[in-house]
Amino acid sequence: MxxxxxxxxxxxxxxxxxxxxxxxxxxxxxxxxxxxxxxxxxxxxxxxxxxxxxxxxxxxxxxxxxxxxxxxxxxRSFSGTFNVRIGEHLHRDLVMRAAEEKMSLNQYVTRKLAAG
Missing domain, CATH: 3.30.160 (Double Stranded RNA Binding Domain)
Structure with missing residues (x-):
């Protein structure tokens, strides 16, 4: 059941x-x-x-x-983790933007997602 x-x-x-x-x-x-x-x-x-x-x-x-x-x-319970497949060029661009902001890629993307 x-x-x-x-x-x-x-x-x-x-x-x-x-x-x-x-x-x-x-x-x-x-x-x-x-x-x-x-x-x-x-x-x-x-x-x-x-x-x-x-x-x-x-x-x-x-x-x-x-x-x-x-x-x-x-x-519902949420793990706080999800995977997103993106293109190589976008991945590189995001890594560079995160580095410019002196933060990890995870921190950078989290901030952008939270901003809406």
């Missing part, structure tokens, strides 16, 4: 975003962990409330069908 389905998931722990949809004339709520789901409503609060209820229903259905329920991003 999938142990993931034994862990209780609170629908409120997922990552939600609300934006205005000019096309629909309403707010639209979306959830990063469930990209195919959304909810339209006249207010931001109603959009989030509606989507949280929908996500809770989907999680219940997934569990009933033995499907893997995605864990909320906020509850």
């Amino acid at each position: 999938d142990t993931q389905n034994q862990i209780p998931v609170d629908a409120g722990h997922y990552t939600y975003r609300v934006t205005w949809s000019a096309e629909d004339g309403e707010y639209v709520a979306s959830c990063l962990e469930f990209p195919s789901l959304s909810w339209l409503a006249p207010s931001r609060a109603d959009a989030i409330d509606g989507l949280e209820r929908l996500v809770a229903e989907v999680v219940t259905d997934m569990r009933a069908n033995g499907e893997r329920v995605p864990p909320p991003l906020a509850e």
Whole structure:
């Protein structure tokens, strides 16, 4: 049995975003962990409330069908390490820029990523 389905998931722990949809004339709520789901409503609060209820229903259905329920991003563990393949010229350029800043390549790239 999938142990993931034994862990209780609170629908409120997922990552939600609300934006205005000019096309629909309403707010639209979306959830990063469930990209195919959304909810339209006249207010931001109603959009989030509606989507949280929908996500809770989907999680219940997934569990009933033995499907893997995605864990909320906020509850996942991250190693702090990821690999990126880049071209030789970009790699050289980044190393040179890091050296100019008197820092390691790792420090330089981390600073650039954190800056957005």
